[in-house]
Amino acid sequence: MPTATATPTPKAVIHQRYGAKAVYRVDEVREAVDGVCPGLALPQSTRCVYRCQLDIPGVLSVSTPGTFVRKKDAEQAAAQIAIEKLGIQPTSNIPNTPEEAWEELISRISYFFTDENFPTSSHPLVGHLSVTLRRTGDFLGKIPISAIIACDVKVHTLCKIIDPKAEFDPLLVLSMIYNAAKQSPGVSVSNRNFWIQSQRPYSPEAVDLALQCWSGISDPIRVEAVLIPCAMEDGPKMVSLNISENEHYMGDIALKLSATDPSHVLVSRTVDKASSEMRFYFPAPDVQFVSDLSKQLVDDRENRNMNCIINKRASYISGQTIYGDAVLANVGYTRRDTELQTDHVNLCTYYRILLRKLPDGIYKISKDSILVAELPCVYARTSWKGPSPRDLLCSFCRLQRLSEPYFAANRVSASCNVLGSAVGSEEMGSAKATAGNQCANDGRIAKENPDMFKCSVKIYSKKRDLLLEYSTDYSWSKETDAIQNSALKVLIWFNRYFKQLNTPVEKLYLPKSTDGFTIYPNIFLQEFAMCLSVYGKTSGGDSRTCSAVGYFSMDTSYQQLESSAFLTDIDGQDSGVFPSHGSLACISYSVHLFMKDSRKRYLLEVNNEFEFEIGAGAVRNQLESCATQLSVNQSACFVDQLSDRDLSLAAACELSLDLSKICRDSCVLEFSVKVLQVTEPLEDRMEKALFNPPLSKQRVEFAVRHINQLHATTLPS
Structure with a gap:
């Protein structure tokens, strides 16, 4: 007896027409539950509901007007709205055989x-x-x-x-x-x-x-x-x-x-x-x-x-x-x-397409800052700008022809460790150093909120073979923070992997690594075989010269030659307001390519208003070093080596014939930076607003007064 053809769901209709171009973004919302007693000094009951936004680039963007208890219901509702707006007539006569x-x-x-x-x-x-x-x-x-x-x-x-x-x-x-x-x-x-x-x-x-x-x-x-x-x-x-x-x-x-x-x-x-x-x-x-x-x-x-x-x-x-x-x-x-x-x-278009397929590529392009912006090593809702880590990871998987990432956020007891940020790996010492401070700064303490969340992430191939798994011992007070931090952790791992494609397999793929990652080498290498053939070392020479295949500076040792910038042409009076760790700095900058042989300069990138957090790894090291040496309304210049030819071509405003023939040894990058504004860290602003003088100053004064009272000449070890 022949079976009846099932009517396709709204999501299936959208997928049939637009495929992977249709992007669903589901947001979690907390809403009050009916039936509670208003006016009582008791915590009000809430439940987790969802709303969905469907984006089809170049076609339309729709959002659900209401909320739904299940994520899949929110996605189907958004797809149905898109179908009605596009006038698509769903057909059930799709051949079955x-x-x-x-x-x-x-x-x-x-x-x-x-x-x-x-x-x-x-x-x-x-x-x-x-x-x-x-x-x-x-x-x-x-x-x-x-x-x-x-x-x-x-x-x-x-x-x-x-x-x-x-x-x-x-x-x-x-x-x-x-x-x-x-x-x-x-x-x-x-x-x-x-x-x-x-x-x-x-x-x-x-x-x-x-x-x-x-x-x-x-x-x-x-x-x-x-x-x-x-x-x-x-x-x-x-x-x-x-x-x-x-x-x-x-x-x-x-x-x-x-x-x-x-x-x-x-x-x-x-x-x-x-x-x-x-x-x-x-x-x-x-x-x-x-x-x-x-x-x-x-x-x-x-x-x-x-x-x-x-x-x-x-x-x-x-x-x-x-x-x-x-x-x-x-x-x-x-x-x-x-x-x-x-x-x-042009070649700029080609290299931008290649850049989008890298773990940090979409983030750089979304910030309109290809040569300056870097994928931050920590996530905080108050200071994060641009697409969220979860959206970035989903886009990366789609561009690599992988399945959508699987996020599993679970409630845990309050006795678990609490961490306010995610870092890339144990090798990122500076990022690890900020993790403890971020924990205290964000106030995610278990005793304040017993509802904690942990999130694990799984990356599957298109055939649903598991190739990477991440789990963490840390928890967050909000489910959204747990998801975003875990997504950022996985993104940073992929970013590190793409910068070490020539590392021997036995060193890169550990059966169970200490930072929470489990890699399945056979499936992983099978899925990234084409990627390895394009980005990996193709000869016995220096891999950094493989610019013809879109190499994008895959050698991390070369990136760490200089962490500080030597400033020249410092202009403007010292206002006394300097960017400090944790503060938000707003700068304007321009980047020129200077060719030593012909003495020509080409404008690569300019940004009149760019904001980033000091100490979060959100910009290249030399530029952050420059910004922290300047006060508001001061400007300066510094020179950096051309570590990545293809990245410069992707950033080029106008691509000339000379620019397409550049090589690393004959060119340098000239940066011009001006500090426009500095916003102090949130905890510093709260301290100044609630305490006068600030607590930090009170602590110092108390210590000095106590030392004088004791007539101490040395401090105990």
Whole structure:
């Protein structure tokens, strides 16, 4: 007896349409429970409820108006609101078997080329079709099969049902579409290339309407793109695409890739922001018999003939298998506009995409401070700026194609240890030194609040294999603080790992480490194999020179050459107000790259208002040293070595040809810093407000008075 098809949940509908681009953020809220007696001097009963915010970058952002007892209910409610706002009609006719999906794929492709009304629709594929309808000769009405891959989400969904591997391999998707097109009525494909067209011409009325709706190119368009060579020793470089009238934009891309023709150019899914059309374009591997593409593809995979031409950098960024040289370009058709959408992509864009995949990359970009900001080693709700540690860890896992992190927050007895902050590792001495102070400062004492929380974190692969586990002996008075501190601890561990990729495995992976981490090496190395091939040492030389693969200063010893800054050009009167440990400093700064050979200076980064906590490790050491030597309204300059070429390219405001050729030995960084404001630590402000003179001054005066009364000449040891 056939089973009824289950109606998809709102979250499933959103995931089907937007995948990992849809981000849910659930916030915990405490609310009073009805039925208590108001006015009594007794603690009021409260319960934990949740509200959810759903963000789909470039599309919309919605929040639940009310609260829910269960997290999953809050997420489903947010998804339902998004569905209603987007006007999505949930469908329950999604194929359940590969056989049903195959029949649906054949029908879908046939619809593109046999339905007379399709050329008048707003489907992005009509944009590709309108270009070919303006042509004459043999290419009239022909479009590359890869255009279907770029434009139709449903085709992707059907291919993934037929073979789950299709999610990660555009070549496998091409094989499926090609073979399905051969079985589609009214559709014609070639036995020698990957062009596809209707077997009979469209009606003149449909063609005229399509040409009216979809604008053609009147003037040639020049679009900047980045070429990423397959060979790891060759660095990425800029290329220019020239799109002329009545020519498909894949034509010039095919020339840059030395592909046979535009139909041999494959496309990846969108890279970076969901609202952009930025994709990797790459040539289809050589096949002798196109008509038997799927069989040869399987044979080549079994013989591993294609492994040698996999572009590791492009594959790592896109999460798909990219073959040969690849062009990263932002060009394509969308439902939002009837014109070809283009935008420039340069090396700065490329290195920023790589930076986002690092544990601290999103934090740096969110602060608009790539060269200065660092992932803080402690978390405090009052001073933390930018995305929360939990959101940062979730984003990192998504970008690394891992499952969502699993957080388990539990109530514990008040006898457990209490800690007010999380630090990265035992090697971070300065961070450990601040942990005790932070505990006292935040007032998380068990006797004041018996409800304490501990949080453990588990990181799983996409296949739900456990690769990292973190648990702690410390507890916090708020569940949110426990989650955020544990998330920060895991982030710092990953950050340390990415800076020690060349460390021998036996030193990095301990079965049960003393800082609460348990690593499962086999699964871990399997999940980060592509990452290791991109960021790790590729030769016997100095690993810090591997900038061509996006190295981002993975050698921690080089970062610790200087911890203090030698100041020059100090300007401004001494106001007597200096940043101190725990205070919030607000500064303005600019960073220039100075090339020793040509004596040229390039502006890399400028920030007119940047706030950070002194002593939290939130900025590079040299800049914090500079800030603590200045008082409010004073400015100074200092010079630092260029420890990371790729980080400088990611931060560059404008990328010139000279800047793309910089090397570490011939350049230095010039920093200009001005202290704008200093906010004292919260406990200091409270002390001054409640005690006059402050307690610290009273303690000193008492000690001096007591020493004088005793006529003491020495202090007891």
